[in-house]
Amino acid sequence: MELSNREENVEVKKGPWTRDEDQKLVAFIEQHGHGSWRALPAKAGLQRCGKSCRLRWTNYLRPDIKRGKFSTQEEKAIIRLHALLGNRWSAIATHLPKRTDNEIKNYWNTRLKKRLTRMGIDPVTHKPKNNPDGSAQSANLNHMAQWETARLEAEARLVRESKLLASLHLHRATAPPPQPPPPPCLDVLKVWQATAAFNSFFNSYSVGLLESPTSTLNFSPNPTTVPTVGPNGEILMANDVVSMSNSGACGLGKASSYMQIKGKTGSSLHLHDNNITYSMDHGYNTGSLNDLVSVTFNPGCYEDSMVTTILGEIEDNKSYWNDLLNLVGSPMESPVF
């Protein structure tokens, strides 16, 4: 094995780690915590640089790492998060429990990027290559994405800070501190996923897209290709009512989460003439079209044959953003308006 690079006059080893080195590193950290990475190799009896030890621990030896195949959910999460955060792998990793930024980065570069390219989607912009649109819908979603990005970054910071605290506690050989409660989720991702890119990538057929940030709209799931399917896989007919609940799984959960953005829950979905429209049944709505949200149930999705696409529309963007900002406790001081 090559020996190179001098660090404090000690030959440091490079290249693949041996089992013996792994055992030494794990044993030392379990007993003492990592403390200063720079000082660790000498204390642990390793001829490695501190950086190499840190990398080996964080990317491979840490006990809370999940290895192996990425699930479809994880794939989706990576793509959505990448659409919002770009190549900020560490920030993305904070939203994928037990996955390392390195692993996610590798997975993206070797698989997902290629797959998106094959689907005709630009892996950088996450837009169809033949439709680099600058539509109002895109602009609207971009606004939401900017806020979501800010939230995700703040969340990543919180996670980093809690990790730091945890490592300090570990260093003192005490139990790690309790994790801070998760920050409120704005779930703009659920709207973001409704872009053409995600529809064409995940769905077996295409659905309509938002035409304008201020228009009211309905969607028609392609009736000639696939029937509209409810949360339990049943085929929905006109005037069927699909109950919404906060504890609902998958698609229902998504829709409910989205409604919670507006602070309104406990509502129903009604199917009218191939259009599923969301309407408020329980008092919070104004009764105007401002509250209309259209939802498409898609049976052709990957893993659960449930709802994959939630398309939302809110006429009054300002009240929407006020609600959004209320959730994170921020005053309404935005250049967006």
Add this chain to the structure above:
DNA sequence: AACAGGATCAACCGCCCCTGT
């Protein structure tokens, strides 16, 4: 069986940011 090319992923490198002095 042997080889080539592609895919995968652990590990490294260089830069940047944060913190302490």
Add this chain to the structure above:
DNA sequence: AACAGGGGCGGTTGATCCTGT
């Protein structure tokens, strides 16, 4: 305010594995 050191991040490399011929 300036500087130094430590740690984290993203890009890249190279060894290994896999697959097709």
